[in-house]
Amino acid sequence: MSNISDLYKIKKIGMIDVHVHxxxxxxxxxxxxxxxxxxxxxxxxxxxxxxxxxRIDPSHEDVLKGNIKIKELINREKxxxxxxxxxxxxxxxxxxxxxxxxxxxxxxxEIYRSVKPRPGLIKPYIDLVIEYDVPILIHVAHRLYPxxxxxxxxxxxxxRIAFKWPKAKIIVSHIAGGGDWENSIEIxxxxxxxxxxxxxxxxxxDSGMIERLVREFRRENILFGSDNIFSTSIARxxxxxxxxxxxxxxxxxxxLKVFKCD
Numbered sequence: 001m002s003n004i005s006d007l008y009k010i011k012k013i014g015m016i017d018v019h020v021h022x023x024x025x026x027x028x029x030x031x032x033x034x035x036x037x038x039x040x041x042x043x044x045x046x047x048x049x050x051x052x053x054x055r056i057d058p059s060h061e062d063v064l065k066g067n068i069k070i071k072e073l074i075n076r077e078k079x080x081x082x083x084x085x086x087x088x089x090x091x092x093x094x095x096x097x098x099x100x101x102x103x104x105x106x107x108x109x110e111i112y113r114s115v116k117p118r119p120g121l122i123k124p125y126i127d128l129v130i131e132y133d134v135p136i137l138i139h140v141a142h143r144l145y146p147x148x149x150x151x152x153x154x155x156x157x158x159x160r161i162a163f164k165w166p167k168a169k170i171i172v173s174h175i176a177g178g179g180d181w182e183n184s185i186e187i188x189x190x191x192x193x194x195x196x197x198x199x200x201x202x203x204x205x206d207s208g209m210i211e212r213l214v215r216e217f218r219r220e221n222i223l224f225g226s227d228n229i230f231s232t233s234i235a236r237x238x239x240x241x242x243x244x245x246x247x248x249x250x251x252x253x254x255x256l257k258v259f260k261c262d
Contacts, residue, residue: 014042019225109137142179176202199225
């Protein structure tokens, strides 16, 4: 096999990546597009890279600038689909999010770590994703030890949101994003709600992650995501000891059921 894109041409599937970030810098966006083509990704659901906005609690003006950039990218490139970035601390972001959803964005997120996703803060966005039948992707850290990021969401937070709003499609970001992923899977298994989804992205290369997800979580709720770490995220699934039809579910079939936009 000469390269990984040949592998996916032979499989005859177009991968759907539910967690990708675009940039304010067009050189970086050109590189992103190059990698998406190399890895055979048919659709990439992109939001602005949080650190491009200068701080973890960016102003409404900066958030708007980031979303306008994403709209430029999705208008320019057929592989990209837009996700609306918002800061839960900015009340003005609610109307902005609805505007971009009306204009064809496919979901909200990645909700980053400006503040914990408390019910009072996240409710306006949950109302929107239910109304527009789109998912919301929330940054989650899988930590057990004392953390230096007290405003970061945990899987407990997302379970509470999913219980409170069972019609909302809630995506737990990057199960391989660091920390104790085994504990997170255990919590999500106990949570036992059908409207929580997991994206498989992240930089952690531990073996057995996908196998455990398939064994202990709803396999139809596992979504391929990379968080721009394409090679590791694909290798994680390719190396997994699961049936080929399950890999295709994760790569393509499940994301297409969650994201209804063309």
